[in-house]
Amino acid sequence: MCKVKILSIQKPSEPASDGFYDEINLSKNDKNILTNSLxxxxxxxxxxxxYMTRIPPQxxxxxxxxxVSALMVCNMVGFLLIPVIVVLSPEELLQSxxxxxLHLLGVKSLPAExxxxxxxxxxxxxxxxxxxxxxxxxxAWVLHALFLFAxxxxxLVILRQAYDILDTILEGNPFQVVNAKCMKRAAFCCWGIxxxxxxxxxAELYCxxxxxxxxxxNTLFIPVFLMAGLLFLVMSTLFGQAAxxxxxxxxxx
Amino acid sequence: xxxxVNLDVMMAKRKISLSELAQKVDITMANLSILKxxxxxxxxxxxxxxxxxxxxxQPGDILEFVPDGEEx
Numbered sequence: 004m005c006k007v008k009i010l011s012i013q014k015p016s017e018p019a020s021d022g023f024y025d026e027i028n029l030s031k032n033d034k035n036i037l038t039n040s041l042x043x044x045x046x047x048x049x050x051x052x053x054y055m056t057r058i059p060p061q062x063x064x065x066x067x068x069x070x071v072s073a074l075m076v077c078n079m080v081g082f083l084l085i086p087v088i089v090v091l092s093p094e095e096l097l098q099s100x101x102x103x104x105l106h107l108l109g110v111k112s113l114p115a116e117x118x119x120x121x122x123x124x125x126x127x128x129x130x131x132x133x134x135x136x137x138x139x140x141x142x143a144w145v146l147h148a149l150f151l152f153a154x155x156x157x158x159l160v161i162l163r164q165a166y167d168i169l170d171t172i173l174e175g176n177p178f179q180v181v182n183a184k185c186m187k188r189a190a191f192c193c194w195g196i197x198x199x200x201x202x203x204x205x206a207e208l209y210c211x212x213x214x215x216x217x218x219x220x221n222t223l224f225i226p227v228f229l230m231a232g233l234l235f236l237v238m239s240t241l242f243g244q245a246a247x248x249x250x251x252x253x254x255x256x
Numbered sequence: 257x258x259x260x261v262n263l264d265v266m267m268a269k270r271k272i273s274l275s276e277l278a279q280k281v282d283i284t285m286a287n288l289s290i291l292k293x294x295x296x297x298x299x300x301x302x303x304x305x306x307x308x309x310x311x312x313x314q315p316g317d318i319l320e321f322v323p324d325g326e327e328x
Contacts (some may be wrong), residue, residue, distance in 0.1 A: 253294070256283060256298070256299045
């Protein structure tokens with residue numbers, strides 16, 4: 004794609020008309036047709052515009068990359084908090100947060116020390132350290148923590164691949180073999196999460212001997228991430244083919 | 257087997273440099289260099305036409321088919 008300014012057009016036996024044509028966008032083929040087919044047309048190519056830079060999705064890609072970066076940071080912080088989440092009862096934590104929210108809204112009154120919203124940093128650090136020390140003392144906690152670490156690691160890899168792909172989109176050259184490889188890695192990570200969820204479901208069914216684990220979000224993750232992995236694999240194949248076509252196009256003189 | 261582009265031979269015969277030819281044909285020097293070094297995958301008829309017009313030659317003067325085993 005080129006940004007072209009027509010400087011002048013001169014018809015036979017007439018003086019040149021120039022100076023009042025706006026810049027227009029033309030494909031290279033159209034530019035060649037204009038210069039080769041018409042006599043007396045003078046063009047000035049003011050700017051070679053990469054074909055991706057005028058497409059609005061690049062703005063979306065910029066926003067998405069910022070969100071992916073934020074998610075990656077949250078993911079890495081989450082790694083530190085996994086033992087705390089495993090050791091402390093999630094229901095108690097949730098109830099405590101809910102009570103504070105209700106106190107803020109004036110629905111429920113709490114004692115002053117419980118209503119305090121700010122948490123001293125040293126207290127937070129102490130809880131995190133205690134969590135890391137305690138989590139290895141029970142087999143159930145160890146397995147739960149390992150499951151969360153595996154899923155968190157796979158999620159971090161998926162986010163990193165998304166970040167790299169968005170980088171290439173912002174550069175204006177998304178159809179590269181590198182992106183196909185990124186999507187393949189993301190597919191394997193999705194299947195890793197699905198496999199971990201399946202293993203956890205099997206373990207819970209074996210230990211609890213009820214069908215209650217089938218009614219949790221964990222069960223939903225199995226088919227969801229399995230399909231997501233297949234989708235990434237399809238996209239990887241498509242991007243690989245697109246990269247091949249792009250290379251053929253670039254090397255077509 | 258492959259198609260070999262003998263552009264440098266014809267350019268030497270016509271005593272024209274790469275930059276001059278690129279300007280005449282209206283393609284970048286980088287692309288012309290890719291063509292000259294046999295790295296191109298394909299060439300458009302419009303480009304071939306422009307090159308033949310600039311060098312005053314036939315496509316067969318520029319393109320040569322080299323079977324397997326005869327590549328130099």
